[in-house]
Amino acid sequence: MTQTTSTAPQSVSKRKPFDFDRSLNTFAAWCLAILWLMPLLYAVWTAFHPSEFETRFSLFAPLTLQNFLQAWNEAPFARYFLNTVILVTGIVSAQFLLCTLAAYAFARFTFPGRNLLFTLVLLQLLVMPDILIVQNYQTMRSFGLIDTIAAIGLPYIASGFGIFLLRQTFMTVPKELDEAARVEGCSFLGVLWRVYIPLAKPTYLAYGLVSVSHHWNNFVWPLIVTNSVETRPLTVGLSIFAVTDSGIQWSVINAATLMTSGPLLIAFLLFQRQFVQSFIRAGIK
Amino acid sequence: MRNSARYQWIYAWMLLSPAMIFLITFTHYPAVQTVVSSFFSTARGRRKSIFIGWDNYTTLMADEVFWKVLVNNFWYAVWTIPLSIILSLAMALWVNEKLRGRGFLRMAYFTPTVLPLIAVANIWLFFYTPGFGLIDQIRGLLSYPEQNWMGSPDTALYSMIAVAIWKEAGFFMIFYLAALQTIPPSLREAAAIEGAGKFYYFRRVAFPLLMPTTLFVSVNAVINSFRLVDHIFVMTEGGPNNASSLLLFYIYEVAFDYWDTAYAATLTVIMLTILTTVAIGQFFFLDKKVHYK
Numbered sequence: 001m002t003q004t005t006s007t008a009p010q011s012v013s014k015r016k017p018f019d020f021d022r023s024l025n026t027f028a029a030w031c032l033a034i035l036w037l038m039p040l041l042y043a044v045w046t047a048f049h050p051s052e053f054e055t056r057f058s059l060f061a062p063l064t065l066q067n068f069l070q071a072w073n074e075a076p077f078a079r080y081f082l083n084t085v086i087l088v089t090g091i092v093s094a095q096f097l098l099c100t101l102a103a104y105a106f107a108r109f110t111f112p113g114r115n116l117l118f119t120l121v122l123l124q125l126l127v128m129p130d131i132l133i134v135q136n137y138q139t140m141r142s143f144g145l146i147d148t149i150a151a152i153g154l155p156y157i158a159s160g161f162g163i164f165l166l167r168q169t170f171m172t173v174p175k176e177l178d179e180a181a182r183v184e185g186c187s188f189l190g191v192l193w194r195v196y197i198p199l200a201k202p203t204y205l206a207y208g209l210v211s212v213s214h215h216w217n218n219f220v221w222p223l224i225v226t227n228s229v230e231t232r233p234l235t236v237g238l239s240i241f242a243v244t245d246s247g248i249q250w251s252v253i254n255a256a257t258l259m260t261s262g263p264l265l266i267a268f269l270l271f272q273r274q275f276v277q278s279f280i281r282a283g284i285k
Numbered sequence: 286m287r288n289s290a291r292y293q294w295i296y297a298w299m300l301l302s303p304a305m306i307f308l309i310t311f312t313h314y315p316a317v318q319t320v321v322s323s324f325f326s327t328a329r330g331r332r333k334s335i336f337i338g339w340d341n342y343t344t345l346m347a348d349e350v351f352w353k354v355l356v357n358n359f360w361y362a363v364w365t366i367p368l369s370i371i372l373s374l375a376m377a378l379w380v381n382e383k384l385r386g387r388g389f390l391r392m393a394y395f396t397p398t399v400l401p402l403i404a405v406a407n408i409w410l411f412f413y414t415p416g417f418g419l420i421d422q423i424r425g426l427l428s429y430p431e432q433n434w435m436g437s438p439d440t441a442l443y444s445m446i447a448v449a450i451w452k453e454a455g456f457f458m459i460f461y462l463a464a465l466q467t468i469p470p471s472l473r474e475a476a477a478i479e480g481a482g483k484f485y486y487f488r489r490v491a492f493p494l495l496m497p498t499t500l501f502v503s504v505n506a507v508i509n510s511f512r513l514v515d516h517i518f519v520m521t522e523g524g525p526n527n528a529s530s531l532l533l534f535y536i537y538e539v540a541f542d543y544w545d546t547a548y549a550a551t552l553t554v555i556m557l558t559i560l561t562t563v564a565i566g567q568f569f570f571l572d573k574k575v576h577y578k
Binding site: 021022025026028029030032033034036037039040042043046097098099101102104105106108109110111112114117120121123124125126127128129130131132133134135136137138139154155156157158160163188213216217219220223224234235238239242243250253254257260261264265268269272276 | 312313394537550
């Protein structure tokens with residue numbers, strides 16, 4: 001991505017003593033990276049320092065965990081964490097189950113209505129539950145599920161994206177493996193379990209990570225269907241905490257902000273490589 | 286394989302049924318029902334919901350807030366879609382280049398994706414705070430006047446746009462990165478032997494090969510330009526005077542602050558129509574330019 005076309009024909013393998021073009025790129029890339037990290041760095045700065053240092057940056061500012069303690073004590077974050085964990089594990093396991101079965105049907109079987117049904121599945125990539133909040137709220141009310149964790153998750157568990165992704169992966173499984181397993185006496189579900197699922201592991205990892213981060217961070221729908229501490233996920237809890245009392249200091253709000261995104265951020269930093277790799281291997285292009 | 290064809294149908298239908306039941310209940314049924322409710326009035330107290338034909342749409346045409354929000358959403362899309370795509374492509378190229386510290390770069394670009402938008406909105410809120418916030422502090426050093434970024438109708442929407450681009454670009458980068466890694470290195474070597482410069486290589490070789498990704502990413506970006514409204518809840522609540530309100534945020538207000546569900550359904554129909562039209566249009570327009578392998 002550079003306009004410098006003047007770097008004449010150069011051999012790819014040989015290293016040049018000083019490559020101006022490359023240094024310029026490196027410089028630009030780093031500038032953007034720092035700009036991109038700014039909000040996070042700033043949040044870390046304020047969260048770990050006393051509130052006097054919110055806008056004063058000094059190398060010798062004392063470190064403190066007081067902000068975290070204060071945030072933790074002022075709102076039921078423990079409960080919010082529990083709710084989010086229940087929600088996310090529930091959604092992801094249900095998605096894995098439903099999407100695997102559906103993807104297997106689309107990839108392995110021919111049956112009447114297959115194309116129509118697959119189109120209906122793909123339609124969900126466009127018309128997401130995120131947008132159908134008005135009607136889904138009525139549905140939840142008629143089920144008597146308002147203010148339950150189930151209500152937050154149910155609209156998302158049959159995921160068009162998940163079905164599509166797994167179907168694409170299952171299609172790449174060689175027919176011979178499938179047939180060999182059938183000859184060995186495997187049932188259809190046995191083939192799915194022993195042949196298809198093991199070969200799709202990278203896809204499951206990629207999809208699982210995307211799904212976890214999406215639902216951990218989801219806000220509007222949970223805000224609508226929940227209204228008590230027992231069901232509220234972290235995102236909604238945080239938004240309430242940050243506005244209830246304008247007297248709350250930035251440093252405390254930022255501590256709460258870091259706390260809510262912490263587990264995901266740490267998991268991401270640990271699994272970064274696998275995450276990107278599995279995306280690439282899953283063939284999401 | 287005698288009567289097994291029939292057996293396989295039933296089997297496939299059984300595998301599909303759990304997913305289809307949920308899909309229909311929470312996607313197809315509500316989509317259809319939304320269109321239906323847009324022709325009815327909102328039930329209030331003892332007054333039942335009745336069929337009122339196009340009345341909701343007449344109200345909509347005369348609703349100034351609706352037009353305002355629609356125009357806002359248009360600008361939101363016009364800025365966020367191309368900018369986040371261009372940035373994500375640049376990021377992917379840089380990370381793919383094996384520049385110094387590429388692990389760090391990749392991490393830095395991708396981090397916003399895993400942070401909850403609602404949480405980072407708090408941080409951005411502070412950046413934008415007039416006088417005291419980080420942006421104004423830096424401007425202060427350069428002796429610029431204070432600026433109320435979120436409180437002024439001229440800048441509120443753009444403040445939201447900046448946050449959305451920051452949030453999205455890293456996610457799109459992953460898709461480009463995945464695609465870049467599938468381009469065989471021999472193409473680049475061949476181009477180098479032919480004397481093609483880097484920019485020429487990008488323009489004539491890499492970019493065309495990335496077209497399917499661009500299509501995928503741009504459809505996603507369009508959807509996100511309607512969907513990503515979390516930060517508005519925390520930062521401006523659509524204000525000042527709806528200057529930073531977007532369609533989905535307005536739908537939320539109408540449905541859950543004013544409890545006018547029929548009108549909210551009407552607004553949703555408009556959103557679904559726009560979304561479908563744009564996505565289909567994009568597909569046909571870009572499809573011609575996509576070079577499938």
